[in-house]
Amino acid sequence: MKRPYGAILAGGLATRMGGGDKGRLLIGGQTLLSHVIDRLSPQVEGLVLNANGDPGRFADVGLPVVADSVDGFAGPLAGVLAGLDWAADQGATCVVTAAADTPFFPRDxxxxxxxxxxxxxHPLVLATTPRTGDEALKSGGGSRVNRHPTFGLWPVALRDDLRAALKDGLRKVVLWTDNHNGREALFSADPFDPFFNVNTPEDLAKAQKMLALL
Structure with missing residues (x-):
């Protein structure tokens, strides 16, 4: 399989951070988005940023910007679809997505x-990490992994199927991936979950401390 293209998902509303672009928040003197670009760009053939609103506000990033094609902030699957449509225009067969507020995801x-x-x-895989401690207890014997639906490998061939599902009201990522026999890739959560994302001011402070462990 050829090296895929990448799409960074930044189309959320960031309500728990008071709105705005979470990717512009700083840790270690660098924006979250910059951390994500630094980690993903060496792994893919090319990158696109999925963001809604005025794309000009990302002119300094140096990436093409694509908005959701589904109205109403339909969640991460709408960003995945935007990335797939862009990747199709590049002649790609698949795309890997990463969230703009998750600065520590694996370099592999x-x-x-x-x-x-x-x-x-049709390559379709979500990233997972083991559930530990309280998470494992709360699962009540259910799944032993956390699935990270904004980090996955997605096939361009299924983009029209995804588009139809979104128009029918589907919003939950794992329902769609399970319907298409999606697989999982398990990543270590030592010394912390690499898919930790910044949703609140408290998370941002925690990310500053986590950065020192790398």
Whole structure:
């Protein structure tokens, strides 16, 4: 399989941070978005940023910007679809997504997702990490992993199926991936979950401390 293209998802409303672009928040003197670009760009053939509103506000980032094609802030799947449509225009067969507020995801994300997709007709894989401590207890014997739906490998061939599902009201990522026999790639959560994302001011302070562990 050829190296995929990448899409950074920044189309959310950031309500718990008081609105605005979470990717512009700073840790270690660098924006969250910049951390994400630094980690993802070496792993992919090319990058696009999915963001709604005026794309000009990201002119300094140096990436093409695509908005959701589904109205009403339909969640991460709408961003995935925007990335797939863009990737199709590049002649790509698949795209890897990453969230703009998740600065510590693995530097081998793409390689591991593609490994997990070997043999699939339509590569479709979500990143996961083990549930530990209280999370495992709360699961009540259910799934032993946390699925991270904004970090995945997605097939361009299924973009019209995804578009139809979104128009029918589907919003939950794992319902769509499960319907298409999606797989999982398990990543270590030591010393912390690499898919930790910044949703609140408290999370931002925690991310500053986590940065020192890298």
């Amino acid at each position: 994300l793409v390689h591991r997702l593609m490994q997990a997709a070997e043999g699939q007709t």
